[in-house]
Amino acid sequence: MLRKQLLEINEIHRTLERLTTPAYQTMLQQCIHCGMCLQACPTYHVFGTEMDSPRGRIVFLQAAANGAIDQDGLSLLTTHLDRCLGCRACEPACPSNVQYGRLLEEARIALQQQQTPGLAERFVRWIGLDLLLPHRQRLKRLAWLCWFYQICRLQSLVRASGWLPEPLNAMEQILPPIIPRYRRDGQRAPALGTYRGRVGFFAGCVQEAFLAPVNEASIRVLQRNGFEVVEPSAQTCCGAAHIHLGAEAQAQELARRNIDAFTAQPVDAIVTNAGGCGLMLKEYAHLLKDDPVYAQKAAALVARTYDIHAFLAEHLYVPPTGRLTARVAYVDSCHLRHGQRVIQQPRSLLRLIPGVELVDLHYPDRCCGSAGVYNITQIATARTILDAKMDDIRQTNATMIATSNTGCHLQLIAGSRQSGLALPVHHVVEVLEQSYQQG
Ligand code: SF4
Numbered sequence: 001m002l003r004k005q006l007l008e009i010n011e012i013h014r015t016l017e018r019l020t021t022p023a024y025q026t027m028l029q030q031c032i033h034c035g036m037c038l039q040a041c042p043t044y045h046v047f048g049t050e051m052d053s054p055r056g057r058i059v060f061l062q063a064a065a066n067g068a069i070d071q072d073g074l075s076l077l078t079t080h081l082d083r084c085l086g087c088r089a090c091e092p093a094c095p096s097n098v099q100y101g102r103l104l105e106e107a108r109i110a111l112q113q114q115q116t117p118g119l120a121e122r123f124v125r126w127i128g129l130d131l132l133l134p135h136r137q138r139l140k141r142l143a144w145l146c147w148f149y150q151i152c153r154l155q156s157l158v159r160a161s162g163w164l165p166e167p168l169n170a171m172e173q174i175l176p177p178i179i180p181r182y183r184r185d186g187q188r189a190p191a192l193g194t195y196r197g198r199v200g201f202f203a204g205c206v207q208e209a210f211l212a213p214v215n216e217a218s219i220r221v222l223q224r225n226g227f228e229v230v231e232p233s234a235q236t237c238c239g240a241a242h243i244h245l246g247a248e249a250q251a252q253e254l255a256r257r258n259i260d261a262f263t264a265q266p267v268d269a270i271v272t273n274a275g276g277c278g279l280m281l282k283e284y285a286h287l288l289k290d291d292p293v294y295a296q297k298a299a300a301l302v303a304r305t306y307d308i309h310a311f312l313a314e315h316l317y318v319p320p321t322g323r324l325t326a327r328v329a330y331v332d333s334c335h336l337r338h339g340q341r342v343i344q345q346p347r348s349l350l351r352l353i354p355g356v357e358l359v360d361l362h363y364p365d366r367c368c369g370s371a372g373v374y375n376i377t378q379i380a381t382a383r384t385i386l387d388a389k390m391d392d393i394r395q396t397n398a399t400m401i402a403t404s405n406t407g408c409h410l411q412l413i414a415g416s417r418q419s420g421l422a423l424p425v426h427h428v429v430e431v432l433e434q435s436y437q438q439g
């Protein structure tokens with residue numbers, strides 16, 4: 001019996017070899033177990049258990065890396081890692097600079113390689129990760145279908161009936177009102193006024209298909225500030241969802257396609273308006289560090305990649321002058337705030353708009369519960385976290401919500417409706433563009 005258990009532990013340790021590399025061990029050992037990160041962690045607040053805190057998860061990972069967990073331990077580790085939002089709120093709270101996001105990413109890849117998912121999970125992963133996300137045109141066709149579903153009022157009937165099973169219902173709940181107004185693929189947008197440079201625009205797969213007005217506003221704002229905007233038609237999904245689900249090889253392939261797409265176009269900068277995609281693009285150098293052909297190209301792409309708020313904070317040559325009367329609650333994207341450390345720039349842009357009163361949340365550093373595919377895979381927890389965010393917004397008496405990432409945008413539209421607040425939700429660049437239009 002004991003021998004069988006030891007063999008099982010050895011086998012698990014062998015298959016988790018990614019967690020045993022010196023680099024990973026060094027990252028793990030950086031944790032001094034001080035617990036300073038606990039109060040920053042949304043899942044610790046929901047579950048109140050050590051194993052759902054960053055410190056607890058790190059201790060569990062150390063046990064796995066040291067070959068000290070059996071099959072039951074492995075299942076438990078998977079459960080607690082699945083409950084992690086990957087929001088990285090624990091990173092800025094950590095005095096020891098633990099790179100928790102990277103620890104989590106590697107662990108998810110290792111677990112994915114170690115497990116054989118069931119037929120249903122494989123089917124759902126195939127639909128999402130293979131069939132849809134890497135294909136921008138297919139996503140747009142799907143968005144057209146969803147638009148039709150909305151305008152023929154089927155959506156109202158479905159929502160009223162409540163018969164959709166989870167997780168389909170969770171997906172339906174975050175479907176935004178769709179405006180299927182798409183630019184011609186690869187279309188160039190000329191600079192307006194004084195020419196300042198040429199930027200490559202990263203469209204984002206879901207953003208482009210389901211929140212088309214955000215991209216339209218982003219391009220208009222860049223144009224108004226003197227930038228010619230090109231959108232390479234060969235670009236694809238950034239691969240963030242793939243990495244969240246441990247599908248490393250697919251994420252690497254998407255990264256190579258994006259690098260090729262943006263290298264083929266001479267641009268001064270690559271700009272993205274989605275905090276999650278931006279962070280993923282900036283991780284390409286790490287993702288492809290062992291690729292002899294793409295490692296350098298990835299580093300070059302990372303050096304030229306900017307979040308749109310950070311870019312505009314330095315290159316806003318034409319101030320917005322149109323008056324908007326709005327009390328705006330800005331909701332940080334975790335991947336923008338904790339991952340890219342872009343915190344003040346979106347707020348500064350909003351403060352420039354005449355008539356906009358920016359109001360602070362009590363907990364601006366807490367996730368909204370979107371977190372990639374978290375609101376579809378961990379439905380109840382995501383809902384609890386979203387409710388807390390909506391309560392925080394309610395207390396500001398805001399008349400508008402502004403945000404800076406696709407997933408947060410979808411989640412907040414759903415939260416605004418479900419909480420009864422019924423506030424409009426806009427990306428920061430949409431608010432800027434509204435001001436320009438009225439100026
Ligand atoms: S990434 Fe977010 S949910 Fe996960 S441990 Fe860190 S703070 Fe908690």
Ligand code: SF4
Nearest residue numbers: 031032034035037094
């Ligand atoms: S704050 Fe950093 S060092 Fe302290 S327990 Fe959390 S991850 Fe470990």
